[in-house]
Amino acid sequence: MKKKILFFTGNRSEYYLIFPILIEFLNDNRFNTVLLQAHNLYYKNKVFDKILESKVKNKFKFSYFLSNKSLYSNLNTFLSIMNKSKLFLKKTKPDIIFLYGDRFETYALANVAFQLNIPIAHIEGGDITNSGLNDDSVRHAITKLSHLHFTTNEMSKNKIIKLGEEKWRVKDIGFTGNYYKNYKASKKEIENRFSIKKNVILFTLHPEKISDKQQLFRINRCLEALKFFANKNYTLIITGPNDEKGNKIILTQIIKFYKKNKLNVIYVENLGSYFYLGIMALNLLKNFKIICMGNSSSIIKETPIYKCPAINIGIRQKGRLQANNIINCDFNKDEIKKSILKAFSLNFEKKVKKLKNPYGQKSYKNNILNFIYKMNLKSNKFIIKKEVY
Numbered sequence: 533m534k535k536k537i538l539f540f541t542g543n544r545s546e547y548y549l550i551f552p553i554l555i556e557f558l559n560d561n562r563f564n565t566v567l568l569q570a571h572n573l574y575y576k577n578k579v580f581d582k583i584l585e586s587k588v589k590n591k592f593k594f595s596y597f598l599s600n601k602s603l604y605s606n607l608n609t610f611l612s613i614m615n616k617s618k619l620f621l622k623k624t625k626p627d628i629i630f631l632y633g634d635r636f637e638t639y640a641l642a643n644v645a646f647q648l649n650i651p652i653a654h655i656e657g658g659d660i661t662n663s664g665l666n667d668d669s670v671r672h673a674i675t676k677l678s679h680l681h682f683t684t685n686e687m688s689k690n691k692i693i694k695l696g697e698e699k700w701r702v703k704d705i706g707f708t709g710n711y712y713k714n715y716k717a718s719k720k721e722i723e724n725r726f727s728i729k730k731n732v733i734l735f736t737l738h739p740e741k742i743s744d745k746q747q748l749f750r751i752n753r754c755l756e757a758l759k760f761f762a763n764k765n766y767t768l769i770i771t772g773p774n775d776e777k778g779n780k781i782i783l784t785q786i787i788k789f790y791k792k793n794k795l796n797v798i799y800v801e802n803l804g805s806y807f808y809l810g811i812m813a814l815n816l817l818k819n820f821k822i823i824c825m826g827n828s829s830s831i832i833k834e835t836p837i838y839k840c841p842a843i844n845i846g847i848r849q850k851g852r853l854q855a856n857n858i859i860n861c862d863f864n865k866d867e868i869k870k871s872i873l874k875a876f877s878l879n880f881e882k883k884v885k886k887l888k889n890p891y892g893q894k895s896y897k898n899n900i901l902n903f904i905y906k907m908n909l910k911s912n913k914f915i916i917k918k919e920v921y
Contacts, residue, residue: 534564535905538626542570542613542637545774545829548805550632550655552711553900562905566624570613570637606636613640621648628653628904631678634671646677651915653904654678655708658688658695660851666741668851679915682900684708684833684891685853698919703899707891709809709834717810719817725807726798728767730819731876733758734811736771736826739778740848747778750863751785754826754845757868762793769811772801812838823875825868832858836889841875843868853891857884 539554541547547569557565621629621644628651631638645652657675661667675681675692683689684707692702722728735758737751758768770786773779783801790799800807808830815822815838823841824831827848835842836855843859845868859880861871874880907915 534562535627536625537563537565537904538568538621538624538629539565540568540570540617540629540631540638540641542641543635543774546632546635546638549708550630551715552708553630553655556901560901562901566626568617568620570609570617570641610636610640613637614644617641617644618648621645621650626650628680630655631674632656634659634667634674636666636670639670639674642674642677649916651680652678653680653682655682655705656684656688657681658683658691659853660691661849679918680904687853687890701918703903704894705899706894707833707837709830710837710889710891710893712805712809715806715809716813717807719810719814722807722810722814726767726769728769728798728811729765730821731766732769732811732814732820732822733761733766733872734769734771734808734822734824736773736824736828736830737782737845738773738827738848739776739782740827740846742778744778744781747781748785750846751782753863753865754868755785755789756865757872758789759793760869761872762796764796766796768793768797769803770797770799771803771808772799809834809838812840815840821876821881823872825872825875833891836887836891839884839887841880841884843871843875855887855890857887 537557539550539557541550554565554567557563617640629641629645630653631642632655634656642652654674657671657678658681659671672695675695675697679701681692681697681702682705683692683702684705686704689702689704693699735754737754739747762768770790772786773782786799790797812822812824812834814820822838823843824835825843825845827844827846829849829852831842831844832849832852832854835857840857841859842857843861845861846863859871859875861867
């Protein structure tokens with residue numbers, strides 16, 4: 533009898549991160565797989581539709597419910613997801629739910645599933661950021677509500693066990709971004725869409741839980757440093773911030789900067805992981821040098837895959853496990869500028885080429901699909917009842 537698997541995503545970045553595992557389940561005849569999304573359809577990357585059509589052998593159902601998402605009312609979004617997902621879960625009755633990361637939308641669904649006694653598999657638990665955001669609290673809360681844990685690295689696996697979870701429930705699968713070899717733009721696709729030079733700076737800055745004045749200060753310091761590189765020798769690719777409070781402040785300054793430097797700056801509000809990772813992968817070719825810069829988690833986790841020098845600005849990702857391709861700096865114009873020059877230097881390039889990725893690739897087949905299939909999810913008392921140490 534096929535097991536019914538539900539994947540949930542409440543944010544555009546989660547959609548990309550959970551996608552490789554979703555594909556594995558969709559292409560396995562042992563499972564019926566459903567994807568439930570709580571984010572606005574605007575953020576759904578249309579490129580993924582084409583990929584799904586070509587890569588997914590079995591038909592599946594996309595089930596959407598919109599959460600009336602408000603940048604200024606996370607609580608309303610939280611309550612909306614809880615109310616709507618309760619009805620959906622009662623109707624579909626999944627055998628297990630896969631959740632990713634540390635978002636409040638995900639936490640909302642975790643609470644509902646927990647109360648309905650539906651087993652939860654949590655991906656990317658155990659990470660630590662210490663950034664001043666709510667990420668750690670939410671991530672660990674989801675971990676304690678979950679029944680199976682799939683971590684991105686060995687350190688996070690050990691952290692979850694220290695939190696009192698039974699060892700058999702925790703498996704290190706590596707970072708899901710490692711599995712995008714077939715799901716990213718080619719050099720030809722990138723060059724058909726963008727006019728880029730040999731040296732590329734890929735910049736993304738997300739809002740943080742700070743005042744509007746501080747938000748403005750930080751984006752302006754970054755743009756002041758980038759202005760030095762807005763010339764014929766570099767291509768600056770700037771992407772829009774995520775949909776959190778404060779993103780309009782960042783976006784306004786980025787657009788002003790772009791209008792003044794159109795010849796050497798490419799601005800894309802939502803580049804999408806298909807092109808984002810494709811541009812990173814150009815770094816592996818002889819004729820390109822790509823560096824990534826900003827405060828996104830992709831600076832920490834994706835860049836090691838493609839041996840990209842990366843500049844992590846501020847403390848949003850503080851505490852995360854880092855490879856030696858990361859240069860950490862503060863929101864200081866001169867410090868950012870020096871970091872960029874260092875990232876492009878030959879000595880740093882040689883260092884990065886020798887890096888060992890702490891978020892290594894593991895086998896999904898052995899660590900997730902076979903593991904889930906062998907479990908008797910229909911009689912879920914065994915998986916639901918946890919021994920906490």
